[in-house]
């Protein structure tokens with residue numbers, strides 16, 4: 001069955017549910033025939049999710065403020081793209097620049113149309129973190145965190161939705177939030193980051209409320225602790241932090257980027273077609289116990 005035949009995100013052009021053939025479960029997790037963009041796709045979680053998109057059958061476009069992606073992983077990603085006859089592209093782009101993001105999205109959409117795999121979704125994964133006690137937090141630093149994590153996520157979602165609504169195709173926007181948007185992490189002094197991720201949760205609900213009419217779904221993915229360059233910096237600065245984190249790890253381990261491949265693919269694919277304005281928390285049980 002072709003993915004288009006089961007596509008419910010395309011809004012008004014979709015026939016009534018009774019005429020739609022029943023989808024097979026693997027199709028519900030497929031990104032075949034779609035181009036997906038990932039901000040923060042130059043390394044860390046974003047880069048791992050780029051592998052997930054290719055493995056699920058899609059084409060992927062990575063965007064990041066880094067001049068070039070992490071070289072070893074990029075080499076492997078290109079190898080996979082070649083083997084699977086799909087594409088993985090990279091663009092340097094600052095998510096806080098409306099002009100840069102708008103231009104990048106237009107290009108990605110055009111390339112997607114040319115290869116017959118339209119732009120149908122994004123993972124807004126770019127983010128920054130900073131650990132400073134609240135009594136010493138400089139307002140300028142606080143604003144910088146909000147600028148990237150909140151305004152950057154908004155610009156990414158807005159520029160994506162502009163294209164999806166114009167092309168009347170619908171699609172899926174996944175905002176990478178955090179469990180820190182819902183709880184305050186014991187032992188961490190990250191008020192700006194936690195506030196920014198809380199804002200992303202509310203942004204998700206607000207955008208979902210506005211854009212459902214265009215067939216655009218908006219959901220958040222809320223990771224718990226993952227070992228990446230971002231958290232390695234926090235752990236290196238204070239070895240006690242890891243002990244505190246492990247105390248709340250119900251599965252006896254912290255996360256790795258691969259733990260987020262399936263949840264992200266699910267949120268992007270048709271399997272989650274009745275899901276919008278929701279949060280998917282993947283935290284190894286951290287928030288389940290006090």
Ligand SMILES: NC(=O)c1ccc[n+]([C@@H]2O[C@H](COP(=O)([O-])OP(=O)(O)OC[C@H]3O[C@@H](n4cnc5c(N)ncnc54)[C@H](O)[C@@H]3O)[C@@H](O)[C@H]2O)c1
Nearest residue numbers: 040044045064065094095125126127178223225226228230
């Ligand atoms: N690592 C964790 O434990 C954890 C937990 C919860 C949520 N998250 C979230 O997951 C996402 C990825 O985090 P990560 O751990 O892979 O961190 P990371 O620092 O390895 O990756 C973040 C990426 O965002 C990019 N970036 C930063 N500012 C940007 C900008 N202005 N424009 C474009 N790109 C920019 C960075 O260059 C980097 O490649 C972030 O949103 C983070 O808040 C991480």
